[in-house]
Amino acid sequence: MELLGCAAPQTSGFSRQLYDAIPAGERKYLTATVLTMRWRLRNYIVSQQASDGTWRLYGREGDSPTDSVTTAFATAALFDDRGARIDAARAMAAHLDALPGSGPVSEAAVCYLWACSGIDVLDRVQQILNRSGQPTVARLAACWMLSLCHEHIASPASAEVRQALIAEVLKLVAEPWACAPLDRTLALQTLLTLHYRGEEIEDLFAPLLLDPIAPWEWKLEPFHDDVCCPSFNVVLLVSAIAKSLEGGAFSC
Numbered sequence: 001m002e003l004l005g006c007a008a009p010q011t012s013g014f015s016r017q018l019y020d021a022i023p024a025g026e027r028k029y030l031t032a033t034v035l036t037m038r039w040r041l042r043n044y045i046v047s048q049q050a051s052d053g054t055w056r057l058y059g060r061e062g063d064s065p066t067d068s069v070t071t072a073f074a075t076a077a078l079f080d081d082r083g084a085r086i087d088a089a090r091a092m093a094a095h096l097d098a099l100p101g102s103g104p105v106s107e108a109a110v111c112y113l114w115a116c117s118g119i120d121v122l123d124r125v126q127q128i129l130n131r132s133g134q135p136t137v138a139r140l141a142a143c144w145m146l147s148l149c150h151e152h153i154a155s156p157a158s159a160e161v162r163q164a165l166i167a168e169v170l171k172l173v174a175e176p177w178a179c180a181p182l183d184r185t186l187a188l189q190t191l192l193t194l195h196y197r198g199e200e201i202e203d204l205f206a207p208l209l210l211d212p213i214a215p216w217e218w219k220l221e222p223f224h225d226d227v228c229c230p231s232f233n234v235v236l237l238v239s240a241i242a243k244s245l246e247g248g249a250f251s252c
Contacts, residue, residue, distance in 0.1 A: 072109035108145035115152035140186040
């Protein structure tokens with residue numbers, strides 16, 4: 001829902017450069033479509049919330065355990081929108097922290113929720129970064145979530161975290177097997193969120209934008225509990241394009 005904000009004029013994440021790059025006759029249609037999608041997504045997210053306030057991987061009526069990633073991002077996206085208190089978000093973050101069997105993606109998502117609720121997460125980010133032995137796509141997903149946390153860190157030491165995240169992403173995408181669309185889009189989102197402007201940005205963009213296969217037809221690549229979502233790939237790429245235009249990485 002947050003990623004779609006790049007094409008919604010009423011949101012703080014709106015990209016004027018992306019909007020201006022769209023033919024005038026299609027802008028009104030795009031805006032109306034995005035606003036409708038955001039409204040439907042918000043309603044859907046709320047409708048899937050279980051009675052204990054969490055979200056499960058396969059729906060509120062299932063018997064699957066709480067999904068930390070979905071719960072963390074849904075809570076972060078909705079608690080301001082619904083007028084909830086910050087302490088409610090912190091209570092949910094504490095609840096998710098206590099759940100067993102978390103990996104880097106789940107830990108990074110919970111870290112993001114803590115950051116959104118105003119808690120200093122510098123040490124948490126560094127601890128997650130120091131872990132190894134996870135699949136490349138999971139590491140990239142964790143780095144993307146941690147880059148979102150970086151925006152909330154006020155400590156001067158956040159510069160070190162930024163450099164560590166950039167170094168980790170560049171190391172991961174240099175691996176020969178890190179060439180799938182989701183790998184590249186996650187890397188792009190992370191680097192652009194951290195305001196990185198190296199030549200790697202164009203190197204990551206080129207195969208995505210020139211790929212003859214439409215983004216919604218990309219091969220599915222799971223990054224969390226074997227979950228695949230083609231639309232997530234597409235929205236992630238559109239958001240990356242918007243960030244690159246706003247940041248001056250490319251011109252219209």
